[in-house]
Amino acid sequence: MQSLRTLPWMAALMLVVAVTLLAGCTTVPSAAPAGEAAATEAATEAVSAAPDAAASEALAPTAGGFPNKALQIMAPANPGGGWDTTARLLAQALTETGISPVPVEVFNVPGAGGTIGLAQLVSQNSGDPYTIMMMGRVMVGSILTNDAPVTLAETTPLARLTAEYEIVVVPKDSPYQTMQDLVAAFQADPRSIAWAGGSAGGTDHILVGQIAKAVGVAPDGINYIAYSGGGEAAAAILGGQVAAGVSGIGEWSDFIASGEMRALAVSSADPLEVTPGVPTLTESGVDVVLLNWRGLVGPPNLSDEDKAWLIAALTAVNASEQWQEVLATNGWDDVFLSGDEFGAYLAEEDTTISAVLKEIGLVQ
């Protein structure tokens, strides 16, 4: 019979299937021992290198026994973006400093500026302290432009962690030497300046809208070219395809350092150490300050005890030397704000961003 002859091959196939399945399944759980091994390694190293690193001891579980299994951080975007990178660096810091007694894993729910991940967190994880979500300023904008049915008001604000200021650059062969040059050309003929940046309605777009408003150009008349991800926008600027570009300062710092791009202004209130010699927008006569913050929220209906534990863990990791080093390498600012204060800030941001998006014409 046919099936008898194929039996050995069936067995072989099933074996392959089983092995791949096992490989697939063990990927995530096996992160635990590897992570722990790495954590102890790092801890021993840290102890010998810096005595104060020993201060970050594991946080004791709550009376209710939370946490007793791996924590999950959802990055509501594709692997490789800002939220994903921040989430992964945070997960690494939480385990390697030993603050989290359990492994911390990152998973991605991509799509729609994070609103798909947000909807999932609110609808599927209510009351579950094991799943928290990375988010930031961009999500506030996406919720408005997408007219998302779920908003941040339904989540449990945990902490604002990092802030990245924005930077305005031009290609190295650009005729614009200063922000004033760029602004003059922009005022003369707004559409002649093509601004490259991230997706429509995101922080980069909002900054261009605010610059326009500040220099007397109608915000809905800007020529903004949206690119998916900083890589494509960087290529467009390096190739001189667009007049100017806007992004977080960290993303293009190497191009600026190597002279491939010329930095004209940063969006901070005071000049930044990481971008020496680059004036602020305000110094250049454009009255705009903008910070692109990232933070974490939890699902709805968290118990006070679990919420307090999560905030304590984030507070401890924020104070750790390892995390401060992460901030420094990436050019991020420490803008830690937790719990209800962060919640109030979220509401404030919602009002500000909503106003700008209306002026750009992205929100009715």
Added chain:
Amino acid sequence: MFGADIWSNLINGFSVVLTPQHLLFVAIGVVIGTAIGVLPGIGPSLTISLLLPVTFGLEPISAFVMFGGIFYGAMYGGSTTSILVNTPGESSSVVTAIDGFQMAKKGRGGAALATAAIGSFFAGTFATLALMLMAPLLVRFALQFGAPEYFALMLLALSAVTGLAGQSAPKAFFATLLGLAMGMVGIDLQTGQARFTFGNLNLLGGLDPVMVAIGLFAVGEVFWAAGTFKRTVEESVTLRGSLLMNREEWQRSWPAWIRGTLIGFFTGVLPGAGATIASFLSYNAEQRFAKGRAELGQGAIEGVAGPEAANNASAGGALVPLLALGIPGSATTAVMLVAFQIYGLRPGPLLFQQQADLVWGLIASLYIANLALLILNLPMVRIWIKLLDVPKPVLYTGILAFSFLGIYADTQNTASMFVLLALGVVGFLLRRYDFPLAPVVLGAVLGPLIEQEYRRSLAISVNDYTVFFTRPISLVLMTLVAMAFLVPVFNAIWKASRRRAAVPAGDVGEIED
């Protein structure tokens, strides 16, 4: 440029990698890569991001040689199910299914797998060599590509549809339009507004081309098999001739490998073009230049050799902007960029100098990975071919399970299961009424890109339509596009008129174009 010390750097790179530990990681990488290539839905970017936490404790070089192996391995593995069971596991091997599956039906599945593996080896080795020798030069070339050039390139890829038509051109055009429409679903990048989502939050993210490919091909194929099971007499597909390639197949394969490699590599270097577009462009080229072009669509080996070389070469090409500029050119290289950051490394103009050991070690490991993949995959042909003997109910149940598993792993969203199911039904209906499926995937991949680049072109040039024809690279590409669309038309007219004229002579020969 790296100058004359390039070879000493490379030797240094090999000395870094040729340690038992690193070789073990290369081996793990290629095995995992091949496995995920074979499995539908699970791609290299997902795999690398899943493996990131596991590699925290490793030295960076160990992690990166493993990622390199996964990256290349996934491209090798992707062709297997396309060829043998007409169910591509990634969107970049959709085009392989067209001729590959026909070859398998004719008993030449072994040769198709072999040409894919050897072509991939050739392409991967070339791409690594070119990456090593010309990265800075290539980056300058890639930066010449602005929105009008990308638009023209995407149009050229779209013209491949003229060759995917099968029996009916109107049906192929309908399929393309359907694909383009699917590509429109979701949030528009330029305005942030939702389109064709019908108020459904789960559609905001759009229809991922990988999901479209798996839904239409794999899930659709399963429905088709279930629908026709026991109603059709199953012709048993046995191997005819040698297991691997015969002399003629070798002779027809190598020019296709070269064409596919060149096309794939240069497409890969361009950030945002990618392996799927490379494979379609290569198929397009085969339609014009292959010796066996008349046979394309019915099981021509060039239709497998070219695209498979192209998608592998594009993987190598995508590493050029990553290593030379720190710009990720694909989803997988974006994840590798995160990996660099997690190790505290910043890819960029300075990486080659600052992290010479790492970069050259990675390049050396890519050579090793390619060789390992060839050694792994050629003998595997003997085993994979047995997939054809697996009883249909078992095989298709497995395909269905893996398709859903893969997509779920990718999206982590239960709603995507229903989207996949719906796409499967669409795939079934399209097959039932003889519509070709590949143009749908082509449309879904290209739709958003064509549209975005078109709008960017016009926005940057402030609505000047001549921008597509006044820039040299764009003009050349546009001319190729015009030829691609018009030549078949003129050809048909000429053929018809010649046939009329030739009737008295009674001679209708092979017509060159």
